[in-house]
Amino acid sequence: MKMWRCSVCGYVHFGDVPPEKCPKCGAPAEKFVEIEKEKAALIERSAFTNGLLMELYTLLAKAAEVSARGEADNLDPGCVGIFKKAQADSQVLRRMIMAEVETHIGKGKW
Ligand SMILES: [Zn+2]
Known part of the structure; x- marks a missing residue:
């Protein structure tokens, strides 16, 4: 599964696409950056x-x-x-x- 980090607050979202807006800080989807596979595996x-x-x-x-x-x-x-x-x-x-x-x-x- 893909992971996306909010570049504003660091919130990590699990899913194929980033959320419409960050549940923590309200930043829009464009502010999310996909986390590299290797780092995502480490998080998991x-x-x-x-x-x-x-x-x-x-x-x-x-x-x-x-x-x-x-x-x-x-x-x-x-x-x-x-x-x-x-x-x-x-x-x-x-x-x-x-x-x-x-x-x-x-x-x-x-
Ligand atoms: Zn955020």
Whole structure:
């Protein structure tokens, strides 16, 4: 399938022809440029992984939220230690995901 990038805002359209107007910024069809096959394949290949990274990011944010509630509950030092570690590790992993996604975007893998 062909891919078209809006030269105004970067929105990517999947289809045989560009859309009449960009759903994101309203630019007309003439503003769309077809993405080369090689780059289109890269976008398609990385879409699944990017989706997984976003899903993992959401789960890690939820883990941090649950852990904050556990820390506040403060049953005993063992539990508090686990909840604190979970929050810290979650934050590191979320920042790693953000950096990885930024790298993907920079390489056109988005
Ligand atoms: Zn646009």
